[in-house]
Amino acid sequence: MANGKKLLRLSGILIVLAGVLGFHMEALSMVGTPQENGNKRPDLIMIDTIAAQEELELPAVAFLHETHAKAVAEQGKDCTACHQKNEETVSYKFKRLENGTPEQLKEIYHNGCISCHAADAKAGKKTGPQVGECRSCHVAEPEITAERAPAGMENILHYRHWDSKLIAKDAGQDTNCGACHHVYNKLDKKLEYVKGQEENCGVCHTAKPTGDVKLKTSEAYHGQCVSCHLEMKAAKAEKTGPVDCAGCHGLNQAADLKEDNAAVLQKMGGKLPRLPRNQPDAVLLTAPVQDNVAVKATMAGVAFNHKAHEDYTDSCSSCHHETMNKSCSSCHTVRGSKDGGFVTLDKAMHKADSTRSCVGCHAVKQKDPNCAGCHELMPKNVIQSKETCAVCHNGPASTSSEPVEMDASAKAAIASKLIVERPTSPVLVAEKDIPEFVTINVLENEYKASKLPHRKIIMSMVDKMKGDNMANAFHSTPLTVCGSCHHNSPASATPPSCASCHGGKVQDGRPALKAAYHVQCMTCHDAMNIEKPASTDCTACHAKK
Structure with a gap:
């Protein structure tokens, strides 16, 4: 009898538990999880606002934005059901106090969410x-987690906006840049557009805004972009931008946008028109005069082909990572400053492991299979020779302790002249003077001697440089192209043999001769994706005896 009562109580508990679980399953089925992404969604927002002020009593709330946006739309409502709207735009913050106390924030969230749920329940809706x-x-460990693709305004997407006929033109202008770009006028206390002063949004809208800036980066982007897209959608425009989270941050959608952008670029012949911002074609980079004190510069100026580099980057912020309205030396001074993170001007331009520096960006290009065969084995962040420096530093030298400052137009004229004079093809010794074959017989006791098609290899590499301005500029001496294989010895048309440095065993960190040959040849084949002969096909080079 006692066992029967226990069983009855246990059954009751299981029934209640099943009911609770059933509610949870219904709630989860209501919010839904896109099947193609499993339990990962781009629209997941963790509501943990109070955590910035005090320890949370309960776990943060996993809020699925698109599920709620869909439910609101089905009821004939819009974003203002949850978001505040002023005279012009919708604020993409939830309706909460800017500096509310934890108690106030709890009340706002609970009233906002639960009152809506209660109204739907009363109306008989899920x-x-x-x-x-x-x-x-x-929920302490929600099954759904966030997964977002990074969203950015790279050059092609930027072009599609400023070329759009749907975005209104600026007053009296042929451009529409003012639709997005603005500055704060402290006198009039309002936002306004200033032509020629356009900046990346992140320059002012940082993770923690200061001064007159009110919105952080994510709020500024969503407020500007989503509002515009919604307006176009309401106006039934033929094509609008995304209005949901997945449209920008979904992995599949990001891949689709990339393909769409590539198709647009292909239709344009693979080249975008230049931004209408009056940026210079050429710039002469020189050591600056700072704090009214002339800085002695031992290196010559650099002619920078600004127009050409625009085609090589995804966006202007690839180089202008802080602001487009100041020179690099404004932050990166000769001696280093707090504004530049104490990264000196020299390091900013030459740091090999930074994609923002000249040398670092060029190092990325060297990973291209056409270049990697030679550059893969070359030492990194090491000045190869004075000739290497002179490829860039060939402008007027400023060696005086009081250099004369030239105006921008004079510098641009000098830079343009130097750029025009750069070689359009790699400099090479006469083809007839390049040995046609080189015989390598180090393994002759086991294999037949290897007959290396020396001239064919050299001319093949030179052929891959055609049309590459950077390769043409840096292969500026007849023997530069020889330097990767014939390394650590003076440049010469008759270099010493490999055996003169690499003996029968490892010595002073230098590999033995057989290892040196194999590392040099096999690394080159792998880096250049050469399939025939494969780097592991021994008999392709060494026929068996």
């Missing part, structure tokens, strides 16, 4: 958790 069902929202 909805979310009700009063008292705290653990339905506050």
Whole structure:
């Protein structure tokens, strides 16, 4: 009898538990999880605002934005059901106080969410958790996690906006840049567009805005972009931008956008028109005069082909990572400054492991299979020769302790002249003077001697440089192309043999002769994706005896 009562109580508990689980399953089925992404979604927002002020009593809430946006739209409502709107734009913050206390924030969130759920439940609609069902929202380990593709305004997407006929032109201008770009006028206390002063949004809208800036980066982007897209959608424009989270941050959608951008670029012949910002074609980079004190510069100026480099980057911020309205030396001074993170001007231009520096960006280009065969084995962040420096530093030298400052137009004229004079093809010794074959017989006791098609290899590499301005400029001496294989010895048309440095065994860190040959040849084949002969096909080079 006692066992029967226990069983009855246990059955009752299981029934209640099943009901609770059933509610949770219904709630989860309501919010839904896109099947193609499993349990990862781009629209997941963790509501943990109070955590910045005090320790949370309950776990943060996993809020699925698109599920709620869809439910709101089905009821004939718009974003203002949850978001505040001023005279011009919608604020993409939830309706909460800017500096509310934890108690105030709890009340705003609970009233906002639960009152909506209660109204839906009263109307007989499927909805979310009700009063008292705290653990339905506050889940310690939610099954759904966030996964977002990074969204950015690279050159091609930027072009599609400023070329759009749907975005209104600026007053009296042929451009529409003012639709997005603005500065704060402190006198009039309003935002306004200033032509020629356009900046990346992140220059002012940082993770922690200061001064007159009110919105952080994500809020500024969403407020500007989503509002515009929604307006175009309401106006039934033929093509609008995304209005949901996945449209920008979904992995599949990001891949689709990349393909779409590539198709647009292909239709344009693979080349974008220049931004209408009056940027210079050429710039002469020189050591600056700072704090009214002339800085002695031992290196010559650099003619920078600004126009050509625009085609090699995804966006202007690839180089202008802080601002487009100041020179590099404004932050990166000769001696280093706080504004530049104490990265000196020399390091900013020559740091090999930074994609923002000249040398670092060029190092990325060297990983291209056409270049990697030679550059893969070359030492990194090491000045190869004075000739290497002179490829860039060939402008007027400033060696005086009081250099004369030239105006921008004079510098541009000098830079343009130097750029025009750069070689359009790699400099090479006469083809007839390049040995046609080189015989390598180091393994002759086991294999027949290897007959290396020396001239064919050299001419093949030179052929891959055609049309590459950077390769043409840096292969500026007849023997530069020889330097990768014939390394650590003076440049010469008759270099010493490999055996003169590499003996029968490892010595002073130098590999033995057989290892040196194999590392040099096999690394080159792998880096250049050469399939025939494969780097592991021994008999392709060494026929068996």
